[in-house]
Amino acid sequence: MNDTSTRSIAETAELTGLTAHTLRYYERIGLLDPVDRGPDGRRRFRDADLAWLGFLTRLRVTGMPIRDMRKFAELRRAGDVTTPARLELLSRHRDTVRRRITDLADCLDALDSKIDHYRTLITSTTSRS
Amino acid sequence: MNDTSTRSIAETAELTGLTAHTLRYYERIGLLDPVDRGPDGRRRFRDADLAWLGFLTRLRVTGMPIRDMRKFAELRRAGDVTTPARLELLSRHRDTVRRRITDLADCLDALDSKIDHYRTLITSTTSRS
DNA sequence: GTATGAATTAGAGCGCGCTCGAACGCAAGC
DNA sequence: GCTTGCGTTCGAGCGCGCTCTAATTCATAC
Numbered sequence: 001m002n003d004t005s006t007r008s009i010a011e012t013a014e015l016t017g018l019t020a021h022t023l024r025y026y027e028r029i030g031l032l033d034p035v036d037r038g039p040d041g042r043r044r045f046r047d048a049d050l051a052w053l054g055f056l057t058r059l060r061v062t063g064m065p066i067r068d069m070r071k072f073a074e075l076r077r078a079g080d081v082t083t084p085a086r087l088e089l090l091s092r093h094r095d096t097v098r099r100r101i102t103d104l105a106d107c108l109d110a111l112d113s114k115i116d117h118y119r120t121l122i123t124s125t126t127s128r129s
Numbered sequence: 130m131n132d133t134s135t136r137s138i139a140e141t142a143e144l145t146g147l148t149a150h151t152l153r154y155y156e157r158i159g160l161l162d163p164v165d166r167g168p169d170g171r172r173r174f175r176d177a178d179l180a181w182l183g184f185l186t187r188l189r190v191t192g193m194p195i196r197d198m199r200k201f202a203e204l205r206r207a208g209d210v211t212t213p214a215r216l217e218l219l220s221r222h223r224d225t226v227r228r229r230i231t232d233l234a235d236c237l238d239a240l241d242s243k244i245d246h247y248r249t250l251i252t253s254t255t256s257r258s
Numbered sequence: 259g260t261a262t263g264a265a266t267t268a269g270a271g272c273g274c275g276c277t278c279g280a281a282c283g284c285a286a287g288c
Numbered sequence: 289g290c291t292t293g294c295g296t297t298c299g300a301g302c303g304c305g306c307t308c309t310a311a312t313t314c315a316t317a318c
Contacts, residue, residue, distance in 0.1 A: 118216040
């Protein structure tokens with residue numbers, strides 16, 4: 001198995017940062033279409049699989065629940081006619097992510113204030129001793 | 130029980146956005162110091178409890194694991210001498226949050242590209258039909 | 259005095275997203 | 289031919305952060 005255009009599960013795990021276990025899990029729950037198999041019955045991941053995994057990873061990093069990713073994968077399988085639905089799903093998710101970012105930024109400001117406060121405490125204590 | 134300076138668990142839940150269950154849970158696991166009780170044995174939350182809960186909520190929103198919050202609570206109980214340690218913990222967390230925000234922003238850019246791509250597809254399809 | 263409603267406790271259960279274990283298959287290298 | 293290593297499947301288990309149930313207590317309203 002030295003086909004340069006496909007990769008074993010170990011190579012794919014390495015490239016995607018996922019574990020082999022997770023890759024099988026993703027296929028099992030329908031996030032991945034059934035992956036091609038070599039003559040020995042082992043999985044061979046194609047470039048398209050890698051690209052799709054990269055996209056899934058971005059969705060996951062941005063906190064999309066797996067059930068929504070499955071919905072997206074399902075739409076994709078259903079073909080071009082679902083493009084508007086996919087756009088809709090993605091747009092909603094983007095809005096969620098934006099809100100998440102501003103929430104984080106707001107909390108970060110509060111954290112910074114708290115940190116400044118602690119620094120002040122330490123500095124005044126230190127100078128007094 | 131109409132003490133204006135303390136609140137029942139229901140009022141506290143309302144004010145913090147947490148449930149009464151969660152408030153008891155937080156106390157149980159040591160995120161909250163044992164809450165004062167009224168003469169009837171029920172919890173009475175003081176202003177300081179509210180402020181602390183607000184802070185905890187910010188830590189939670191920014192994804193701090195409960196075990197770290199417990200660590201922080203423990204340091205706080207140990208008094209002023211732990212100020213440097215708390216500052217350290219908080220500073221580390223802030224760095225984590227910053228990284229998280231940039232990660233999200235990067236993913237958001239990728240999502241935006243994907244969305245633009247989908248929009249292009251739809252527009253060209255629509256104009257052709 | 260009885261019904262209602264808010265609180266209490268201890269402990270079980272849940273949804274999520276993996277993560278791991280067991281038992282097995284198969285091919286290559288010694 | 290036997291070990292090594294990488295893969296397979298099925299299904300159980302786990303860590304997290306709650307979330308809920310059951311049984312009980314107590315104060316107030318009627």
